[in-house]
Amino acid sequence: MNLKEIQDQLQLKPLAVPISPDSIEIRTGYTSDMLSCVMTGALSGSIWVTLMAHNNIIAVASLLDIPAIIITENAQPDEHTLARANEKEIAIFSTPKPTFEIVGRLWEMGVRAEET
C-alpha cells in the first residue's frame, strides 16, 4: 500500500513530505527507539515507527534508505531535523498515539515484518 493511504487511515500529521506520499510503496516496517537496533533490523523501504524525534533519526533513515518515519506520542522534531528530512527526501509524520497502537494498526492494514 502507498504512504498516502497509511497517512489517511492513521490520521497522521505530515511534518515533512519531500516526495508525494502516493508514489511511495510501503510493504514492511520496523520499530525501535534504539538507533543501533534500527541499523541492524530495518530493511530498506521500511516505514519506521519511533518515539525518537532527535535529528539522528534522519542520518539513520538516510543510510538505510528508509522513506518514511512516524514519530509517536506527539514527540516533536526540531526545524533542523525537518529540513534535513526534506533534503534527504525522507517523509516525517507525527501522531499523538503510542507506538504500540500505530504498529498494530499498520499490521492490520497489511504492513508486515519481512524475512531479512
Next chain:
Amino acid sequence: MVSDKPLITDDEAAKITRVEELAYELTVGEVMTKKVFALRPEQTMREALDEFKKFRISGAPVAIDGNLCGILSIEDLIRSLRDGRIDLTVADYMTSNVITVKQEDQVIEALKLFVKWNLGRLPVLDSSNKLVGILTKGDITNGLLKALQKDFEAEELIRYRASHLFEDIVSDRSTLTLRYNVKKNDFSRGGAASNNIKKALLRLGASPQVARRCGIAVYEAEMNLIIHTNHGGVLRVEIEPDRITMEAYDDGPGIPDISLAMKPGYSTAPPEIRAMGFGAGMGLVNIKSCVDEMNLSSSLDRGTNLYMVMHLDKSKPLA
C-alpha cells in the same frame, strides 16, 4: 528589460527547480524555430489560407525582405472569411503592432510575454531588427526538454567516469582515500560522514548492499567518536578495486576491557546519550556483522583504533 518579478529570498532560491533555472540560462535564439516562413503584406488572405493549410500552421509573421511589418493569425483569417472578404490583402487584416523578442533574450522573458499577452507565437528579431525566427510555447517546451536531456547525459558521464576511475589510472596499486574529521558531541552532524561515504561508494560503482553495509559500520564508528572520545577523532576510508578499508581512530580515553565492549547490550553511554536513542550496546556488534574483518585495539594512553575491511566480490570489483 526590467524584470517585474520581486527579488527572491535565499530560501525561495533554494527551491528553484532546474527547469526554472534553465528558463534563465537558455536564450530565445537557442530554442526558436529558425526556418521561418513569412507572408508578404501584398498577398491575399486566400493565399494566406493556402499557405496555412500547406504548412499546417495557425499563424505567421508578415515581412518585407526580412523586415517584420505584422503578424497574421488564424483568427484574422476567420474574420476575413466571416466578412466574405478573403480577396483583400494580408496587410488589411494583419496585426501591425507586433510584440517581438530578441534572439539573445532569455527564455524567461519570452515566457512572461506569452503569459502577459496570451500570445500564440512571438516573432524573433536579431540585433539589426531582422526577422530570424518564430517562437511558440511548444518551442520552449522542446528546448527545455532538450536541455534537461543534456544535463542528464552530462550527469551520466560523470557517473560513468567515477565508476571507471580505477580503470583509467594505471599503477601497481591505486587507492582512493577519504578522510573525515569527527568532533566530540557534534550530534547535529552525526551520520554526515557515513552518509557521504555511502554516497561515494555508490558513485564509484559499489553495489547497494556493499554501500549499505559499509554505511552502517562507519555510522556506528562515527557515533562512537562523537559519543565516547575525549576530542572526537578521524574516519579514514581507503577504497581499492578489490576492497574497502575503513578506520576510526581517536586520542582517548581508550577502552579498558575490549571483550566487555564487544558484548551485545553492554554500553557505557550516560542517560542523556541514551535519551537520544544511543547506547543500545549494539554498535560494535553491528560493525562486526557488517564487515568481513574487524580489529579493535585500544590503549588507555593512546586511544582507540578500529580497523574494518570489506572484501569486494571478485566477480564484481569496483571499476
